[in-house]
Amino acid sequence: MTTADTAERPAKSERWIRWVKKHWQGFAIAVLVAMAATFLSEHYGAPTMLFALLIGLSLGFLSEHDDLKPGLGFSAKHLLRLGVGLLGLQLAFTDVQALGGLSVGATSLLVVATLGLGIALSFATARRFAYGILSGGAVAVCGASAALAFSAVLPSHPKREEDTVLVVISVTVLSTVAMVLYPILFQSLNYSDLQTGFMIGATIHDVAxxxxxxYSVSEEAGLVATLVKMLRVACLPILVIVVHLSFRSRGQAGAFVPWFLTLFIVMAVTRSVLPIPEAVLWVMGQASQWMLVIAIAALALQTNLRAVTTVHPMLLIILVIETLFILGGAMLYATYFLN
Incomplete structure (x- = not known):
């Protein structure tokens, strides 16, 4: 071993220690908020993401402390991307194939059309193209997780964090309302379990x-809903890559596909071709969920609450229109093609 090698080890160790000292306080605050949000979610039934956002926004004054900024920034950016990448393990392509070609095509069309509607409607706002991708992608694919994934590849903008928090709050609330009302609505209209399962999977955002x-309707409805939802999740890496490449063509993004999307695809392929033990899938799923909750807590802690509560009403109207659009499309398909 050379003298240079022995000197390099202490240098690397010192750099690591300095990095930890610089980031641990902000990271610890984000973890604490995530733990509180998880506790409240488990005891009161509301989504963890929503609690993390509300607690983080209420503690936004903490981000004024310079010591917390590096750790919060790391959590909101890098931890977020790792969590999105690990989401790929939730997806098994073999399960998606069980839906049948027509339902796969209809669901994919709904996802793309909702994203396109968001982009079209967003030109009524100052955010234009980027806000449409953020809101349309969240409603079309998988709510908060999709919003975070799209936000990670959009070019920087002074309002980007505010927009992301607004979209996450809105789609989480809308999805929670849908979870309660949609099963009642579909059953009152005398839809079959197959139709109900398809519409639930095609319209509600959060997987859980x-x-x-x-499953509150029936086992058949629960299985169909889960399969349709997994198909929507399968669209996430494709759409995010397309968005990334579109901004790259404008010179507003990096030259390569983001690493966390590559990780997402690798995880999905691994889940589809290898017999991964359920215990491993559960642990990785929990890890991904915790990373996303910590990331959204950090994002909320860095966000100006006053700016979020004074947004233009059109930004909220766009999200409601997108939600009603995907609901209407799913009901049309279920009514005329799933009889």
Whole structure:
């Protein structure tokens, strides 16, 4: 071993220690908020993401402390991307194939059309193209997780964090309302379990809410809803890559596909071709969920609450229109093609 090697080890160790000292306080605050949000979610039934956002926004004054900024920034950016990448393990392509070609095509069309509607409507706002991608992608794919994924590849903008928090709050609330009302609505209209399962999976954002709403109707509805939801999740890496490449063509993004999307695809392929033990899938799923909750807590802590509460009403109207659009499309398909 050379003298240079022995000198390099202490240098690397010192750099690591300095990095930890610089980031640990902000990271610890985000973890604490995430733990509080998880506790409240488990005891009161509301989504963890929503609690993390509300607690983080209420403690936004903490981000004024310079010591907390590096850790919060790391959590809101890098931890977020790792959590999105690990989401790929929730997706098994073999399960999606069980839906049948027509339902796969209809669901994919709904996702793309909702994203396109968001982009079209967003030109009524100052955010234009980027806000449409953020809101349309969140409603079309998987709510808060999709919003965070799209936000990670959009070019920087002074309002980007505010927009992301607004979209996450809105789609989480809308999805929670849908989880309660949609099963009642679909059953009151005398839809079959197959039709109800498809509509629940095609319209509700959060995976856990889809499963809960579907199985509250019947086992068949729950299974169909879960499969349709997984198909929507499968669209996420494709759409995010397309968005990334579109901004790259404008010179507003990096030259390569983001690493966390590559990780997402690798995880999904691994889940589809290898017999991964359920215990491993559960642990990785929990890890991904915790990373996303910590990331959204950090994002909320860095956000100006006054700016979020004084947004232009059109930004909220766009999200409601997108939600009603995907609901209407799913009901049309279920009514005329799933009889």
């Amino acid at each position: 809410q889809v499963v809960g709403a579907g």
